[in-house]
Amino acid sequence: MSIASFAILPKPMWEVAWVYLRAGIPELWNRSARLAWIIMAACAVLLAILSVAMGFHYAPYLLTAQFVILLAIAAALTGAGWLRPALIMEMAAILMATFLVVPPLCSVLAAFAMPLQDSALAEIDRRMGVDWVAIAFWFRDHPLLSRVLCDVYASNLWQPVVLIVALTATDPQRLRVMITASAITLAITMFGFFLFPAMGPYWHFNFTPADFPDAVNVMPWEQPKFIEGLRNGWREMVFSGIVEFPSYHAASAILFAVAWRGVPIIGVLGILLNVVMFVSTVPVGGHYLIDLYVGAAIALVSLALAKRYYRATDRIPPLEAWTRTRDGRRFLAALRKRPIVSALIKRTLKTSSKEAATA
Template sequence: MRSDIQTFCKVAIIIGILAIDAIWITLTDFRFEGQGVLRVIAVSAFCGLVAYIYRAWRPMRAFELVCTETAILLSFTAAAAPLSYLVTSLDLPLIDADLIRFDAALGFDWSAYVGQVNERPLLGMICSVIYLTTLLQVALAVITLGLAGKTERTQQFVSAVMLGALVCILVSGILPSAGALATTRPPEIFWGNHHPVVDLAYKQTFFDLRSGAERLISLDKMKGMIAFPSYHGTLSALLILAFFRVGYWFWPILVLNALILMATPVEGGHHLVDVLGGIAVACGSWYIAGLFYKPRTISKSQQLIEVPA
């Protein structure tokens, strides 16, 4: 797919999501705090301006690509995050009982698994630190792949991140899950010396959105509402796929994100099946996004070169 066309498609998707957000908020009792929007607009506009400079005035394809895809990713995140809040408010029946049964069938005991980490404070600290690197890795992936000249790989990665987010948001709205942490609700003493990234106070926003107690959407205070499938799992799996066969980058990315996937039930309060679902979404999103970036097949007749007599 030509770069101009794929950029137009991504922008159209972002505009569509923003329209859904605006209509939904207008027709309901949600309130939107727009202070954070100004920062997103400013940074995205700056990236867009730099991209234009490196396209029209000082042609440098790598810098143009990085700036364009960064602006798209920032704008998409600002549009999709409120949508995740809105679909959570649908308050459809939770499916956690079914997910717990799936975990049990796989031989996974969330309390025992997390308990092993709680008994090892250093391990818990490592889990928290690496879990928080995922979004930074996504940003660095765009920069690294773009500057390395991996144009189509960079575009495919951003497309897959967007598609994966939309799938996770849609599924979480239709089949909502509170997550293993919120379902089990262990006592404070359960955690020992470890304090996970996502705790019960963090999860309370999920229940407040469902009950109607929370109706403020602010980009400065957004929290991850998606439990099943785990979007954190989706991003980690996409990072691994994006760097597959990309020189020496692949192995460190593989190890780091494999560890993040293992830490996700602890730090994100997820069921194991949440993580597996996130990986499945990543694989599907990567495949579908890749269909638009496959090189065109040139027929034999097109390859023939007429030799002058």
């Protein structure tokens, strides 16, 4: 439906939508990933200030309008009592906000041209007994495995979408914690990138794309070009991952693995996928090993902070897991009759306290 089409809708329909919107805004905020929104708002303000101060031009009017529409839909759905669809819309809005704010802010931070830390990071790896050059050559000598790792590495593009849909049904509170922990992790990794910028080991050890003819991911060689340009006065936003230390990819693997624990049946497959993604971050993403350790530590701290925040600030019960509702229990009970599915289901079906009280 086009925007012009709304002009011919019956007035009562507009009035009902407006009533739902006004009623849904406060309730959406109470149920939302509030801390994630606070972090994104702070990053957006910082981005606006630094963009003006450093001469960056950034005006994503269309994407911002789409973002506002998503939030309005989420609020209206909440006001109408359709809480799970509202949750999906809110999470989609957070993903869009992240895309609008985080890569541009990383671009601005790169332009500060703090001293590069590749030598220090490579030295830390060496002291831990890691031969990064040997790892890179082993990776090159196994082209089939390299392609598999590249595909797994790229799964961070679609995993959030799948997890949003799955956890909206099975464990909404886990979804909110994961999204919030992701926002905290992003903020910390951007701060780390500002203080400890690096080009990556492929650049540090003077590897070229010709040394890895079967490499699918070319970002380890493109990333230094972007950073170099920004450090030398280029004032265009880069919408690609340029953060080397700490590794947000490694942190994502931890966050996603914890999130997949809340998905029945296929959750174990998601956990295994992220174990492989964590490992792939070194050869495919071009990260030092210390990047992974620090990224993983940040993810675990962020998860703890997110859980603590919602335990302390929630004033209404979180949205109940669908698997604990009457329909959800019936659906999973039917699946348990299948031997393969029964072997994968780890969680015992529980009757919600609300249903037990009304039974």
